[in-house]
Amino acid sequence: xxxxxxxxxxxxxxxxxxxxxxxxxxxxxxxxxxxxxxxxxxxxxxxxxxxxxxxxxxxxxxxxxxxxxxxxxxxxxxxxxxxxxxxxxxxxxxxxxxxxxxxxxxxxxxxxxxxxxxxxxxxxxxxxxxxxxx
Amino acid sequence: xxxxxxxxxxxxxxxxxxxxxxxxxxxxxxxxxxxxxxxxxxxxxxxxxxxxxxxxxxxxxxxxxxxxxxxxxxxxxxxxx
Numbered sequence: 001x002x003x004x005x006x007x008x009x010x011x012x013x014x015x016x017x018x019x020x021x022x023x024x025x026x027x028x029x030x031x032x033x034x035x036x037x038x039x040x041x042x043x044x045x046x047x048x049x050x051x052x053x054x055x056x057x058x059x060x061x062x063x064x065x066x067x068x069x070x071x072x073x074x075x076x077x078x079x080x081x082x083x084x085x086x087x088x089x090x091x092x093x094x095x096x097x098x099x100x101x102x103x104x105x106x107x108x109x110x111x112x113x114x115x116x117x118x119x120x121x122x123x124x125x126x127x128x129x130x131x132x133x134x
Numbered sequence: 135x136x137x138x139x140x141x142x143x144x145x146x147x148x149x150x151x152x153x154x155x156x157x158x159x160x161x162x163x164x165x166x167x168x169x170x171x172x173x174x175x176x177x178x179x180x181x182x183x184x185x186x187x188x189x190x191x192x193x194x195x196x197x198x199x200x201x202x203x204x205x206x207x208x209x210x211x212x213x214x215x
Contacts, residue, residue, distance in 0.1 A: 053214075057188060058214075082214060094215045114215060117214050118214055120212065121212055122188075123215075
């Protein structure tokens with residue numbers, strides 16, 4: 001299974017990621033998900049979220065999840081980008097792509113990966129008030 | 135033995151520091167270190183039930199026996215995505 005993991009301060013470049021997609025002739029499904037910062041957190045209006053990662057552990061935990069995925073589903077490729085630092089409202093903080101033979105395993109694996117990420121990968125968020133964003 | 139302790143996310147605010155070093159007796163468990171830190175940093179103690187514990191880059195149970203040079207991390211529930 002091809003794996004690509006990027007944890008970065010840089011904005012997520014969807015166009016470049018889509019252009020870089022690779023899949024073999026046997027693949028019939030591509031699912032990708034974009035997590036976008038909402039303008040509200042716990043009922044309060046915000047302008048951004050600041051993400052913090054314990055990078056080396058986050059990379060390790062993502063890789064454990066990728067290994068578990070490879071055992072559970074016939075996935076050809078998983079690519080995941082998570083932004084850290086300040087991400088403004090309406091900007092993506094997460095991009096995930098799964099390439100698999102059929103849509104069932106692609107959807108299931110994508111959902112599972114995001115659920116597990118939210119359970120074990122050490123990344124945290126802090127809402128940013130409007131006065132704190134430049 | 136000495137272990138390095140890292141605090142992540144808002145636990146840095148609760149303790150007033152990003153890291154500290156603890157000198158411990160041989161055979162001390164992760165849970166025992168957590169109890170010691172909770173007493174040392176009362177605001178951290180208030181979060182004890184929801185605190186996640188790791189040694190290096192892996193989660194470990196409270197019964198995990200620490201060794202000299204370990205890097206222990208304490209942090210709140212994760213929130214990626």
